[in-house]
Amino acid sequence: FDFSVINGEVYEVDPENAGVTLTIDDTPQTVDEVVFDFEWTGQIARFNVTGQFSYDQNQTYTDGIVREEDLLGFDISFFAPDGTLLRTYEDNHLTFPEFNFAYDTNTGEILQDGAFMGEEGFNVGEKTPVGDGTFTGLSFFSRPELNPQGEVPPPHLHIDDWSDEFGFPLGFSTHEDVAFFTRTTQQLLDTGRMGEAYIDDVQDSLDEFGERIQVSFVDDSFIPVFGSLGGDTIEVDGGNQLVFGGAEDDLIDASLTSETGNRIYGQSGDDTLILGTGDRALGGDGDDRFFVLSDGDNLITGGAGMDQFWIATAEIPEEINTITDFTSGEDVIGLAGLGIGFADLSITQQDADTLIALGNDELAKLLGINAGSLSAADFAFAASL
Structure with a gap:
């Protein structure tokens, strides 16, 4: 502590109380x-x-x-x-x-x-x-x-x-x-x-x-992962990750983990994104390709460019996937390894959106798309990938 001596005042020191005891609490304050x-x-x-x-x-x-x-x-x-x-x-x-x-x-x-x-x-x-x-x-x-x-x-x-x-x-x-x-x-x-x-x-x-x-509460904060200025291969290990591909043509694979909540940004370049479950993916600039495997429940945005959305690859996803920005005549909906064609699909209007299904299995929802505007030219089918 500080004190000041005033000119003209007389001070007497008490010999029995000539010391001061200070206790310093150096316990660190924890942040939760x-x-x-x-x-x-x-x-x-x-x-x-x-x-x-x-x-x-x-x-x-x-x-x-x-x-x-x-x-x-x-x-x-x-x-x-x-x-x-x-x-x-x-x-x-x-x-x-x-x-x-x-x-x-x-x-x-x-x-x-x-x-x-x-x-x-x-x-x-x-x-x-x-x-x-x-x-x-x-x-x-x-x-x-x-x-x-x-x-x-x-x-x-x-x-x-x-x-x-x-x-x-x-x-x-x-x-x-x-x-x-x-x-x-x-x-x-x-x-x-x-x-x-x-x-x-x-x-x-x-x-x-x-x-x-x-x-919404986050159990663990997002862990950022950054690609380089060149083409990268990024394997997403775990959930709640924030992934940026960077420049050039990147391959980002989020299918290796069963954890959810990743946010994946391909950014510039013609990127390939393999999705897991419960992720949000944005391709960004370039002609990007998105591949959905067996889990689903992903929110997918292609961004600028001619994008491919492969909504089923050999297996039917357990949960429906949502595509936010499909553009007819520019983007393509793909299905592979199922042995089907355009006539096998059910394409129906659901409020302002379009629902694509195979039998009783809902494959994808296209936001803001009129079902009547879609034709076989908007789809691609492959025996395998």
């Missing part, structure tokens, strides 16, 4: 990091964000709310409607000055009901000023402000490409599920203010107040 994934897909254009945040569950939080200053980590990735990865921000809570976040540990929900900088609001990503009132970056935020009639709209989330870096077509003032002066998502559509670009992709069944951010 708990990790959560989050994901959101807009109803109108289907822009998508995924990410992960973590905090110390040994700490006590006021009203059970974990705020931006409490975070140990926060990463977020932005995806275009076709599944193309647009931007990833790592440690976003440290890099974005206007970052605003609140997670309710009691309800397991990220708060998004207030304005983007309020206690109930949400504001992540990037909005970097570059002068003259312009900005760069992608941001994801909540914006339920008062409308001109003084009414408070319900919660809505909003994505903005501030410098028009990616050339998104305009929706209502910007690009996704915006509710500046609109009470519901349906009203946004009814007024015609969402623009023409997305009208054909709107879901048939809309949540009146927009989709909320989905949060």
